[in-house]
Amino acid sequence: MSGGPAVRVSIESSCEKQVQEVALDGTETYVPPLSMSQNLAKLAQRIDFSQGSDSEEEGGEGEPRDREWGKQEQEEEEGTVKFQPSLWPWDSVRNNLRSALTEMCVLYDVLSVVKEKKYMALDSVMKDKNPFTICQTPQVFQLISKKKSLATAAQLLLKGAEKLSKSVAENQENRRQRDFNSELLRLRSQWKLRKVGDKILGDLSYRSAGSLFPHHGTFEVIKNTDIDLDKKIPEDYCPLDVQIPSDLEGSAYIKVSIQKQAPDIGDLGTASLFRRLPKPKPGTQTWHVKLEAAQNVLLCKEIFAQLSREAVQIKSQIPHIVVKNQIISQPFPGLQLSISLCHSTGERKNHRASPEKPKPDDHLYVLEHNLHQMMREFHKQQLSSVVMPHPASAPFGHKRLRLAGPLAYDKAEISSLQQNEGLLEKIIKQAKHIFLRSRSIQLQLNIGVEQIRVVHRDGRVITLSHQEQELQDFLLSQMSQHQVHAVQQLAKVMGWHVLSFSNHVGLGPVESIGNASSVTVASPNGEYAISVRNGPESGCKVLVQFPRSQTKDLPKSDAIQEAKWSHLRGPYKAVHWSRMEGRNFVYKMELLMAALTPGP
Amino acid sequence: MEAPPVTVMPVTGGTINMMEYLLQGSVLDQALESLLHRLRGLCDNMEPETFTDHEQVYLLKGQQGNPFILRARRSLSHPTAPWHLRYLGQPEVGDKSRHALVRNCVDVAASHSLPEFLNEMGFRMDHEFVANGHIFRKGVMKVVVSKLSRILVPGNTETAERLSLSYLVELSVLAPAGQDTVSEDMRSFAEQLKPLVHLEKIDPSKQRH
Numbered sequence: 066m067s068g069g070p071a072v073r074v075s076i077e078s079s080c081e082k083q084v085q086e087v088a089l090d091g092t093e094t095y096v097p098p099l100s101m102s103q104n105l106a107k108l109a110q111r112i113d114f115s116q117g118s119d120s121e122e123e124g125g126e127g128e129p130r131d132r133e134w135g136k137q138e139q140e141e142e143e144g145t146v147k148f149q150p151s152l153w154p155w156d157s158v159r160n161n162l163r164s165a166l167t168e169m170c171v172l173y174d175v176l177s178v179v180k181e182k183k184y185m186a187l188d189s190v191m192k193d194k195n196p197f198t199i200c201q202t203p204q205v206f207q208l209i210s211k212k213k214s215l216a217t218a219a220q221l222l223l224k225g226a227e228k229l230s231k232s233v234a235e236n237q238e239n240r241r242q243r244d245f246n247s248e249l250l251r252l253r254s255q256w257k258l259r260k261v262g263d264k265i266l267g268d269l270s271y272r273s274a275g276s277l278f279p280h281h282g283t284f285e286v287i288k289n290t291d292i293d294l295d296k297k298i299p300e301d302y303c304p305l306d307v308q309i310p311s312d313l314e315g316s317a318y319i320k321v322s323i324q325k326q327a328p329d330i331g332d333l334g335t336a337s338l339f340r341r342l343p344k345p346k347p348g349t350q351t352w353h354v355k356l357e358a359a360q361n362v363l364l365c366k367e368i369f370a371q372l373s374r375e376a377v378q379i380k381s382q383i384p385h386i387v388v389k390n391q392i393i394s395q396p397f398p399g400l401q402l403s404i405s406l407c408h409s410t411g412e413r414k415n416h417r418a419s420p421e422k423p424k425p426d427d428h429l430y431v432l433e434h435n436l437h438q439m440m441r442e443f444h445k446q447q448l449s450s451v452v453m454p455h456p457a458s459a460p461f462g463h464k465r466l467r468l469a470g471p472l473a474y475d476k477a478e479i480s481s482l483q484q485n486e487g488l489l490e491k492i493i494k495q496a497k498h499i500f501l502r503s504r505s506i507q508l509q510l511n512i513g514v515e516q517i518r519v520v521h522r523d524g525r526v527i528t529l530s531h532q533e534q535e536l537q538d539f540l541l542s543q544m545s546q547h548q549v550h551a552v553q554q555l556a557k558v559m560g561w562h563v564l565s566f567s568n569h570v571g572l573g574p575v576e577s578i579g580n581a582s583s584v585t586v587a588s589p590n591g592e593y594a595i596s597v598r599n600g601p602e603s604g605c606k607v608l609v610q611f612p613r614s615q616t617k618d619l620p621k622s623d624a625i626q627e628a629k630w631s632h633l634r635g636p637y638k639a640v641h642w643s644r645m646e647g648r649n650f651v652y653k654m655e656l657l658m659a660a661l662t663p664g665p
Numbered sequence: 666m667e668a669p670p671v672t673v674m675p676v677t678g679g680t681i682n683m684m685e686y687l688l689q690g691s692v693l694d695q696a697l698e699s700l701l702h703r704l705r706g707l708c709d710n711m712e713p714e715t716f717t718d719h720e721q722v723y724l725l726k727g728q729q730g731n732p733f734i735l736r737a738r739r740s741l742s743h744p745t746a747p748w749h750l751r752y753l754g755q756p757e758v759g760d761k762s763r764h765a766l767v768r769n770c771v772d773v774a775a776s777h778s779l780p781e782f783l784n785e786m787g788f789r790m791d792h793e794f795v796a797n798g799h800i801f802r803k804g805v806m807k808v809v810v811s812k813l814s815r816i817l818v819p820g821n822t823e824t825a826e827r828l829s830l831s832y833l834v835e836l837s838v839l840a841p842a843g844q845d846t847v848s849e850d851m852r853s854f855a856e857q858l859k860p861l862v863h864l865e866k867i868d869p870s871k872q873r874h
Contacts, residue, residue, distance in 0.1 A: 457718055458751060
């Protein structure tokens with residue numbers, strides 16, 4: 066209250082330090098007080114950083130991920146300490162510390178991205194000073210970046226392609242281990258197959274292509290199980306085999322030939338000469354070769370059946386003869402056309418045909434090919450949509466023929482609708498044409514609209530314009546050449562030797578049309594020689610060379626001692642061709658040659 | 666002048682004595698595509714052919730019980746094609762082992778005045794319908810897949826109402842009498858269509874009501 070004597074009050078803090086131990090003599094050992102940092106640590110331990118006022122949900126989880134940051138170990142304690150209001154003064158400390166940590170983490174991340182570029186890379190963001198230059202990277206940079214990306218893409222593709230080519234090569238290597246199913250798939254891609262019960266049957270006939278031949282053409286696919294796995298698998302092993310009908314085995318072809326003289330009656334029906342089969346392409350399966358051969362046999366049989374049916378049914382002036390596997394007809398008197406089906410089963414070699422040397426092959430491949438083509442065309446006609454009936458209930462048949470009833474066609478109209486020419490007649494016509502062509506002259510004139518085209522026998526094609534003089538000139542030149550050719554042929558027939566022959570001689574007067582041609586032939590005993598020079602304009606000039614002994618004035622010479630030299634041919638003498646006897650050039654020439662050939 | 670002698674014997678042989686071998690079945694509309702696909706593969710290789718036909722059935726009622734039936738059919742998709750007149754006899758009661766229905770069949774092509782002619786002869790039209798669908802062939806076998814529609818207004822083929830939600834499938838062969846191998850071929854062909862459509866012989870006389 067009011068002044069009294071001041072009392073000295075001394076304040077003494079309580080014992081700050083804790084007593085650690087009391088010694089026996091009463092000395093007290095104190096626990097050393099905490100230093101500044103220790104005190105701070107102790108206080109900081111009380112702060113729960115995970116329970117910050119601004120902490121997000123991920124804050125607590127995001128931080129444990131960064132293991133390298135040492136201070137994290139404190140926060141991993143998963144403090145269950147609740148928010149302590151007594152730590153309010155430390156709240157700002159905690160928040161600042163936390164934001165500092167965040168910043169450091171970000172900085173660390175950025176640095177690692179910049180340094181390592183493992184998962185992310187820096188990409189510059191252009192300051193857009195000008196809105197029009199936003200995406201304008203320099204051209205070089207674009208090029209380089211495109212190049213790089215293309216290179217990467219190409220690398221990938223190449224890798225893939227390598228893998229593919231490796232697998233393809235492997236596949237080809239494993240060909241021997243092909244299994245039945247993959248072979249079956251391959252077979253199915255080329256031939257018609259169907260399953261009947263537990264058998265796999267196929268159809269190799271042309272029926273689905275329009276043929277009406279009643280052969281079933283069924284083949285069976287069987288598994289090839291007679292393979293010894295211990296032994297080495299043979300080169301051409303195939304796990305699949307086909308069994309073809311027994312009458313289609315082997316191979317066949319149709320032989321068409323024209324003979325000038327009729328063979329003996331006894332020779333009929335024996336045409337069974339065989340030609341070598343073409344070698345199958347390497348890589349084709351045995352079943353494919355077999356099936357193709359069987360199909361060919363079937364087609365040949367159908368063609369021959371059709372021809373023989375027509376030969377018997379069609380009435381012609383000279384009846385056709387059908388003997389066993391041969392059809393014989395006579396297109397022209399003295400000319401014989403024989404069509405035969407040559408079928409060899411291949412098992413037994415043709416021992417009866419091989420001893421004799423095969424005759425020169427007069428087989429006309431063209432006609433055989435034509436027969437095949439015509440048969441296939443006939444098949445195709447069967448399938449044409451002209452045959453489909455409208456209305457649908459009507460029977461099959463040609464559309465126009467169905468109109469015959471309602472439109473009351475008479476016999477002439479109906480017969481014109483029918484196919485009146487069979488296979489046999491067509492082939493006979495073609496044979497006749499071939500025969501005539503081989504005997505006729507060498508030119509063929511195609512008269513068109515603007516120009517005339519001349520086709521020569523040896524393949525030359527000449528185009529002439531509308532001026533008739535050109536055609537005339539051309540024909541004249543051809544005529545002169547033809548005459549010279551005729552002399553050549555005649556020489557062959559008469560036994561004279563051709564010494565020289567030229568289609569276009571360079572000697573003598575120049576022709577205005579074409580070129581002159583010449584030939585020199587010598588008599589069989591060499592004594593005489595005939596030279597012919599024939600030009601379109603200059604006409605025909607024939608010279609005969611006589612032996613020296615027949616000339617009047619022989620030049621005497623000391624060098625020639627013996628008499629035999631006088632048999633050599635000497636000077637030439639011209640022939641008055643216009644005064645020669647004979648109807649035409651060939652007759653005259655023949656007469657001259659005959660005159661100069663001394664008799665026996 | 667005497668009239669030329671007229672033969673009193675009936676004309677036999679040729680195309681008069683043709684028999685029709687028939688197998689029938691049906692498929693629902695949903696199964697049509699797969700059936701056509703299958704037929705395209707099995708039958709001859711031609712462009713698929715569709716048709717639209719209008720058929721009229723004419724009856725001639727005699728004094729006796731059974732009327733005489735003639736079927737006149739024309740194509741709506743090919744108007745210039747001739748009409749087709751068909752007579753189908755009673756199915757032959759042969760052995761039961763024969764797989765197809767066999768009946769006598771006479772087909773005649775006729776001009777466009779056929780309906781008037783039949784009317785003049787005394788036939789009366791019993792019913793008519795429109796059939797459209799696809800037609801296939803395999804050799805001599807004909808497969809017809811058709812949808813039948815009823816004509817609401819007589820004579821007007823535009824307004825036709827479908828009769829059912831299915832297609833009628835018919836396999837038929839026209840052959841001279843006595844060829845029994847035909848039914849074997851038909852049966853084996855029908856086997857190949859087996860899971861998609863069951864073709865069997867359906868006796869029309871048993872269907873009559």
